[in-house]
Amino acid sequence: xxxxxxxxxxxxxxxxxxTGPFLRTGAAGLEEVWCQGRLQQLLAEIRFLGLNxxxxxxxxxxxxxxxxxxx
Numbered sequence: 001x002x003x004x005x006x007x008x009x010x011x012x013x014x015x016x017x018x019t020g021p022f023l024r025t026g027a028a029g030l031e032e033v034w035c036q037g038r039l040q041q042l043l044a045e046i047r048f049l050g051l052n053x054x055x056x057x058x059x060x061x062x063x064x065x066x067x068x069x070x071x
Contacts, residue, residue: 026052 027049035044 030045030048033041033044033048035041
């Protein structure tokens with residue numbers, strides 16, 4: 001059973017590690033988002049990231065799912 005847990009941990013590491021490049025390319029241009037007021041700035045950044053098709057949260061969420069199944 002220890003080998004299965006080790007393999008699952010490697011799978012989690014691969015899934016979580018694979019999200020970095022997607023997040024970096026997807027967040028490119030976020031620095032240019034500008035609004036007056038903290039709330040408007042926050043909403044503008046959320047809108048930018050939420051509507052950006054380059055941001056792919058799937059692999060990270062998959063890693064979280066596998067991790068939750070282990071414990």
